[in-house]
Amino acid sequence: MNLKLKSNKNLLQEIKHLATQERDLLMQVLHYLREIELRKLHLSMGYPDLYVFAQKELGYSNGAAYRRIAAMRLLESVPEAGEKLQSGELHLESASAAQSAFRKEDLRRRNAGEIQLTKQEKSEIIKDMSGKSTRQAEHLLFEKLPEVAPLAEEKMRPLADQKTLIQFAATPELMEKLEELKNLMAHQNYDGRMDVLVEKLADLALQKWRPKVSNAQEPQKTEAKTPAQKSPAPGVRTRYISTAVKEAVKLRDQACTYRDPKSGRVCGSKHGLQFDHIQAFSQDGPNTAENLTLLCGAHNRWKAELEGLVR
Ligand SMILES: [Zn+2]
Structure with a gap:
C-alpha cells in the first residue's frame, strides 16, 4: 500500500471512513461472539470459556478479549448501547467498564438483599457516559455506583x-x-x-x-471402616464410585479431558472438575476408572445438555 501519492484531503477522508468501518466491524465481532456463545461453539472446540477462545482462536490479547466480551454482555442488558458504540459516542473501554461495574453492583445488591439495578437505570448511566472521554465516562460511572468503584491508588x-x-x-x-x-x-x-x-x-x-474434584475427598476414612454404609447393596446399580476409583481417575486425568474431535485440542481446565461417565450411566456404563473421566464444569454441563437433547 503506497500512501505517499495520496493527497492530504484524500488521506484524511479515507482514514475517517476506515475508523467508521472499524467500529462497524467491532459491532459485528460482538454479535458473532454472542452467537458463538449461544451455540457453545467454543466448548465444542475444546475451550473452557469464551475468553480463552477469543485469545487463542482470534488472537486477541487478554484485555482486548475481556473488553469485547464485556461489551457483548452489556448489549444484552442495554441494547441501545450498540448504537452508541457504533457511532463512536461510547468507547469500547467505557462499555466494558460499565458492564463490569453493573455486574459487581448487581452482585453486591443481591448479597445485601437490595433491589437490583433496573434496565432503565443502566440505560440512563450509559446515556450519561456517552460523548465523554474514557476517563470522564469511568469517573461518572463510579460517581453513580460508588460502592463498586476501584481504588484509584491501585x-x-x-x-x-x-x-x-x-x-x-x-x-x-x-x-x-x-x-x-x-x-x-x-x-x-x-x-x-x-x-x-x-x-x-x-x-x-x-x-x-482451589477447586477440588467434587465428592472426591472425605469418604475415605469412614468408608474404610464401614464399607457397608457406603457401598451399594449387591445387585443394585448405583452411581456410587469408590474412593479408589476416584483417586485413580484424578491421578490419571488431572484436568478436563474434553477433546475437540476436529482439532484434537484438549480443554485442560481445572475449574469445577466433575467425574463423567464415558459410556453414560443410563446406558449401562460402569463406575470403573476406564469408563470415568474428568470434565470441567462448563464441559460437564454442556455434555449433560447435549445428552438431554439426544434422549
Ligand atoms: Zn473443559
Missing part, C-alpha cells in the same frame, strides 16, 4: 526478573490484620517482608479454595 507495574510492583491503599483495619499476621508468622518471615507474608497467605488460601 496500581501494578512490571519489573525486571518477571516481578511485578503492586501498590494499593490499605485501610487501618487491613494494616492491623497484616501486623498481627506478621507477628504470628515471624518465625518464618523474621524481617517481616510484605511479599513473603502475602505469598504465605496466598498458599494458605489456595489450599482452602
Whole structure:
C-alpha cells in the first residue's frame, strides 16, 4: 500500500471512513461472539470459556478479549448501547467498564438483599457516559455506583526478573490484620517482608479454595471402616464410585479431558472438575476408572445438555 501519492484531503477522508468501518466491524465481532456463545461453539472446540477462545482462536490479547466480551454482555442488558458504540459516542473501554461495574453492583445488591439495578437505570448511566472521554465516562460511572468503584491508588507495574510492583491503599483495619499476621508468622518471615507474608497467605488460601474434584475427598476414612454404609447393596446399580476409583481417575486425568474431535485440542481446565461417565450411566456404563473421566464444569454441563437433547 503506497500512501505517499495520496493527497492530504484524500488521506484524511479515507482514514475517517476506515475508523467508521472499524467500529462497524467491532459491532459485528460482538454479535458473532454472542452467537458463538449461544451455540457453545467454543466448548465444542475444546475451550473452557469464551475468553480463552477469543485469545487463542482470534488472537486477541487478554484485555482486548475481556473488553469485547464485556461489551457483548452489556448489549444484552442495554441494547441501545450498540448504537452508541457504533457511532463512536461510547468507547469500547467505557462499555466494558460499565458492564463490569453493573455486574459487581448487581452482585453486591443481591448479597445485601437490595433491589437490583433496573434496565432503565443502566440505560440512563450509559446515556450519561456517552460523548465523554474514557476517563470522564469511568469517573461518572463510579460517581453513580460508588460502592463498586476501584481504588484509584491501585496500581501494578512490571519489573525486571518477571516481578511485578503492586501498590494499593490499605485501610487501618487491613494494616492491623497484616501486623498481627506478621507477628504470628515471624518465625518464618523474621524481617517481616510484605511479599513473603502475602505469598504465605496466598498458599494458605489456595489450599482452602482451589477447586477440588467434587465428592472426591472425605469418604475415605469412614468408608474404610464401614464399607457397608457406603457401598451399594449387591445387585443394585448405583452411581456410587469408590474412593479408589476416584483417586485413580484424578491421578490419571488431572484436568478436563474434553477433546475437540476436529482439532484434537484438549480443554485442560481445572475449574469445577466433575467425574463423567464415558459410556453414560443410563446406558449401562460402569463406575470403573476406564469408563470415568474428568470434565470441567462448563464441559460437564454442556455434555449433560447435549445428552438431554439426544434422549
Ligand atoms: Zn473443559
